[in-house]
Amino acid sequence: xxxxxxxxxxxxxxxxxxxxxxxxxxxxxxxxxxxxxxxxxxxxxxxxxxxxxxxxxxxxxxxxxxxxxxxxxxxxxxxxxxxxxxxxxxxxxxxxxxxxxxxxxxxxxxxxxxxxxxxxxxxxxxxxxxxxxxxxxxxxxxxxxxxxxxxxxxxxxxxxxxxxxxxxxxxxxxxxxxxxxxxxxxxxxxxxxxxxxxxxxxxxxxxxxxxxxxxxxxxxxxxxxxxxxxxxxxxxxxxxxxxxxxxxxxxxxxxxxxxxxxxxxxxxxxxxxxxxxxxxxxxxxxxxxxxxxxxxxxxxxxxxxxxxxxxxxxxxxxxxxxxxxxxxxxxxxxxxx
Amino acid sequence: xxxxxxxxxxxxxxxxxxxxxxxxxxxxxxxxxxxxxxxxxxxxxxxxxxxxxxxxxxxxxxxxxxxxxxxxxxxxxxxxxxxxxxxxxxxxxxxxxxxxxxxxxxxxxxxxxxxxxxxxxxxxxxxxxxxxxxxxxxxxxxxxxxxxxxxxxxxxxxxxxxxxxxxxxxxxxxxxxxxxxxxxxxxxxxxxxxxxxxxxxxxxxxxxxxxxxxxxxxxxxxxxxxxxxxxxxxxxxxxxxxxxxxxxxxxxxxxxxxxxxxxxxxxxxxxxxxxxxxxxxxxxxxxxxxxxxxxxxxxxxxxxxxxxxxxxxxxxxxxxxxxxxxxxxxxxxxxxxxxxxxxxxxxxxxxxxxxxxxxxxxxxxxxxxxxxxxxxxxxxxxxxxxxxxxxxxxxxxxxxxxxxxxxxxxxxxxxxxxxxxxxxxxxxxxxxxxxxxxxxxxxxxxxxxxxxxxxxxxxxxxxxxxxxxxxxxxxxxxxxxxxxxxxxxxxxxxxxxxxxxxxxxxxxxxxxxxxxxxxxxxxxxxxxxxxxxx
Numbered sequence: 001x002x003x004x005x006x007x008x009x010x011x012x013x014x015x016x017x018x019x020x021x022x023x024x025x026x027x028x029x030x031x032x033x034x035x036x037x038x039x040x041x042x043x044x045x046x047x048x049x050x051x052x053x054x055x056x057x058x059x060x061x062x063x064x065x066x067x068x069x070x071x072x073x074x075x076x077x078x079x080x081x082x083x084x085x086x087x088x089x090x091x092x093x094x095x096x097x098x099x100x101x102x103x104x105x106x107x108x109x110x111x112x113x114x115x116x117x118x119x120x121x122x123x124x125x126x127x128x129x130x131x132x133x134x135x136x137x138x139x140x141x142x143x144x145x146x147x148x149x150x151x152x153x154x155x156x157x158x159x160x161x162x163x164x165x166x167x168x169x170x171x172x173x174x175x176x177x178x179x180x181x182x183x184x185x186x187x188x189x190x191x192x193x194x195x196x197x198x199x200x201x202x203x204x205x206x207x208x209x210x211x212x213x214x215x216x217x218x219x220x221x222x223x224x225x226x227x228x229x230x231x232x233x234x235x236x237x238x239x240x241x242x243x244x245x246x247x248x249x250x251x252x253x254x255x256x257x258x259x260x261x262x263x264x265x266x267x268x269x270x271x272x273x274x275x276x277x278x279x280x281x282x283x284x285x286x287x288x289x290x291x292x293x294x295x296x297x298x299x300x301x302x303x304x305x306x307x308x309x310x311x312x313x314x315x316x317x318x319x320x321x322x323x324x325x326x327x328x329x330x331x332x333x334x335x336x337x
Numbered sequence: 338x339x340x341x342x343x344x345x346x347x348x349x350x351x352x353x354x355x356x357x358x359x360x361x362x363x364x365x366x367x368x369x370x371x372x373x374x375x376x377x378x379x380x381x382x383x384x385x386x387x388x389x390x391x392x393x394x395x396x397x398x399x400x401x402x403x404x405x406x407x408x409x410x411x412x413x414x415x416x417x418x419x420x421x422x423x424x425x426x427x428x429x430x431x432x433x434x435x436x437x438x439x440x441x442x443x444x445x446x447x448x449x450x451x452x453x454x455x456x457x458x459x460x461x462x463x464x465x466x467x468x469x470x471x472x473x474x475x476x477x478x479x480x481x482x483x484x485x486x487x488x489x490x491x492x493x494x495x496x497x498x499x500x501x502x503x504x505x506x507x508x509x510x511x512x513x514x515x516x517x518x519x520x521x522x523x524x525x526x527x528x529x530x531x532x533x534x535x536x537x538x539x540x541x542x543x544x545x546x547x548x549x550x551x552x553x554x555x556x557x558x559x560x561x562x563x564x565x566x567x568x569x570x571x572x573x574x575x576x577x578x579x580x581x582x583x584x585x586x587x588x589x590x591x592x593x594x595x596x597x598x599x600x601x602x603x604x605x606x607x608x609x610x611x612x613x614x615x616x617x618x619x620x621x622x623x624x625x626x627x628x629x630x631x632x633x634x635x636x637x638x639x640x641x642x643x644x645x646x647x648x649x650x651x652x653x654x655x656x657x658x659x660x661x662x663x664x665x666x667x668x669x670x671x672x673x674x675x676x677x678x679x680x681x682x683x684x685x686x687x688x689x690x691x692x693x694x695x696x697x698x699x700x701x702x703x704x705x706x707x708x709x710x711x712x713x714x715x716x717x718x719x720x721x722x723x724x725x726x727x728x729x730x731x732x733x734x735x736x737x738x739x740x741x742x743x744x745x746x747x748x749x750x751x752x753x754x755x756x757x758x759x760x761x762x763x764x765x766x767x768x769x770x771x772x773x774x775x776x777x778x779x780x781x782x783x784x785x786x787x788x789x790x791x792x793x794x795x796x797x798x799x800x801x802x803x804x805x806x807x808x809x810x811x812x813x814x815x816x817x818x819x820x821x822x823x824x825x826x827x828x829x830x831x832x833x834x835x836x837x838x839x840x841x842x843x844x845x846x847x848x849x850x851x852x853x854x855x856x857x858x859x860x861x862x863x864x865x866x867x868x869x870x871x
Contacts, residue, residue, distance in 0.1 A: 033755070033757060033758035036757035036758050036761060045761065045793065047473070047474050047475060047477075047478055048757075048761075050473045050474055051389055051390065051474060054389055055389075080382075081382065081389075081390050082382050082392070083380065083382050083559040083560045084381075084382040084383045084388070084543050084544070084559060085544075085559045085560075090559070090560070093558075094560075149589075149591065152591075152592060152595065153591075153595070156595065156599070157595045157598070157599060160599070164595075164596055164599070164601040164602075165587070165589075165592050165595075165596075166376075166585055166587060166596070166601075167561060167562075167585065171374055171562075171583055171585055172368045172369060172372070280588075281588045281589055282589050282592065283592075284585070284586065284587045284588055284589070284592065286558070286560060286561045290560075290588065291560065294560075297723075297752075297753060298753070299755075
């Protein structure tokens with residue numbers, strides 16, 4: 001197992017190096033002049049030149065790259081110009097916000113999608129199957145920002161059931177003591193009921209909008225994979241041997257069908273984490289996607305590079321985790337490796 | 338697994354989560370009454386207005402947490418709303434001052450203190466002014482606009498007396514001391530946090546405040562919110578009424594409007610013109626729209642390129658623009674027209690003012706023929722995507738209209754980050770753009786936008802020695818001589834029309850009915866100190 005882990009890590013290194021080079025080049029090649037942007041409205045060419053020198057943008061590309069690598073080696077991703085903060089600090093505070101939202105959404109999606117998919121496969125052709133089809137088609141065809149806006153309009157603006165879409169916590173509440181950065185966990189650990197309830201309320205709408213979107217691939221994959229397994233010989237044998245339907249479905253069929261579902265789960269997770277930005281914009285969620293997009297708009301290099309790098313590392317970690325989970329679920333995968 | 342019961346339980350749980358009563362309601366209601374909640378689109382990037390690239394929201398922070406030596410008085414505008422008055426300078430840290438032709442001497446308030454309790458003295462003022470003229474970038478250039486350029490100009494007479502020696506007679510010197518840049522900082526606190534490489538503590542001041550103004554920063558979460566509390570020991574003006582101010586970033590304009598309409602937010606500037614036009618009729622909200630001084634949205638033409646090197650073509654464009662349509666369907670009436678005046682002449686020492694152009698396609702076609710372009714010509718019209726909500730419909734209307742006089746214009750959308758770079762190159766044939774200056778003098782606008790020094794905002798590359806001479810003269814002249822100079826350059830600008838003025842935009846703000854006391858400031862940021870929430 002350790003060997004497998006190490007070999008996977010080794011293959012990840014070249015891709016991370018590639019990401020570092022590509023992001024550096026890309027942000028430099030993109031049109032746009034950060035010095036002119038940050039010099040402000042009434043700047044003279046001289047003021048712009050001064051800012052360019054301060055930012056080190058007057059140096060040649062290789063020089064800038066060496067400086068960037070040097071900083072990176074010390075864990076310094078540079079400073080964001082648009083928020084004025086070190087990128088590392090920003091990512092550390094913003095990543096938990098995105099991760100918390102994504103995880104809650106994913107959990108919600110899994111809790112609904114997997115039973116729905118299993119049922120649709122078992123009762124193929126019945127109304128449950130059709131419901132599953134309708135729900136998934138609708139979910140995948142409604143863009144997240146649209147459901148988000150619709151939910152905010154209906155549940156906040158019209159019905160007043162949901163709290164104002166002002167971020168992770170109501171404006172008049174203070175954030176819980178920082179432990180993990182996940183407000184739900186931190187407030188539960190410190191027994192801060194008010195903050196727990198407050199952040200749960202804020203989470204509800206964005207998490208549901210994202211969950212609806214990720215329902216579709218999960219439910220479809222569960223259904224398809226279950227159908228394939230249910231049609232196979234060993235299930236027929238199990239049925240013929242007189243095992244109860246419950247045992248056949250859960251112990252034999254589901255366990256074998258779950259592997260592709262895990263793959264999709266990994267993909268959906270990474271996709272959600274990156275595609276968060278729309279939901280984050282709609283719900284003023286101070287997450288990492290919003291941060292990256294704002295940085296892109298202002299040609300703020302450091303956060304863009306930091307974001308892409310963080311995402312690359314996250315994907316690598318995610319893939320490793322999924323490989324690991326495969327091994328736990330299906331011993332055959334372990335042998336293959 | 339019973340799917341039906343599963344769905345039921347989740348649905349019930351979901352409903353319970355949304356309708357259960359809030360457990361903090363009472364404490365929250367209390368806090369709500371004493372707090373002003375502002376929702377904005379973009380966050381400050383620094384606590385220090387002198388910092389590199391400090392943005393507009395950072396000016397707002399600086400304005401509210403710092404004092405300046407002097408400030409501006411107030412007047413009522415045409416609609417009875419509070420408006421700063423650039424003709425009246427009033428005390429802030431300085432209780433009074435004495436201006437001679439060569440210097441200004443300020444008496445400082447004796448009991449004024451910084452937030453940490455240190456008394457504010459003349460050496461703090463000198464340190465702060467020295468900092469503004471030394472660190473470079475925007476603060477240094479803004480100071481220079483008022484001929485405040487060298488540390489030697491700033492003299493500590495004694496603890497409570499400070500003198501500014503003038504480099505030259507410049508009527509902008511005194512007004513420039515009241516703009517957001519020359520803030521009074523706690524010099525001892527800053528020096529403690531300075532390093533040899535960073536003698537002005539620029540790094541530290543980015544995230545910390547060394548101020549003595551009416552509000553203190555309680556919490557700053559970059560990119561998310563700024564929370565202010567009132568400085569109850571503030572001596573440099575009447576104690577503000579609002580105890581606490583929260584500025585939250587809400588990136589979606591639709592949600593900012595929803596928050597205002599639901600009464601969850603108290604005030605917002607950042608809404609599209611259409612929303613403001615609609616909210617004006619809302620019984621729940623007050624909308625105040627103030628014409629932005631010294632500002633205009635215009636169509637600029639590059640006078641160094643064909644066909645716009647020909648004044649007749651430029652005049653033809655000025656007669657072809659569908660002005661009223663732009664006012665109605667782009668701005669929804671949220672602007673003042675700068676077209677359709679009685680004639681194409683100077684109408685008094687104010688800027689911007691109406692020119693004599695109006696939509697007249699027959700005249701435009703005739704001018705095109707006179708210029709030798711009866712067969713038509715091709716060009717591009719560019720705009721900044723950062724302001725697409727106004728610029729995009731505007732350029733489309735202009736494009737349609739120009740097609741009718743034989744100018745085939747292609748629209749070129751430029752991302753916000755590139756816009757400045759493109760302006761600097763000065764090779765876009767035609768643009769739609771806006772400009773506004775802080776100091777409300779015609780010659781200030783012309784200095785940036787028409788003068789042959791060719792600043793970045795002279796987007797047309799316009800050079801005319803006669804006009805330059807008039808602008809330079811107006812900067813230092815007064816009385817009749819001044820008025821003649823202004824008349825001279827305004828007339829040339831209208832006749833030569835390198836830029837076609839379209840409208841003067843409004844600075845709109847929407848607030849709850851119980852919020853009063855809003856005052857328009859030239860820096861277009863919110864001053865919390867005059868606001869009242871009842």
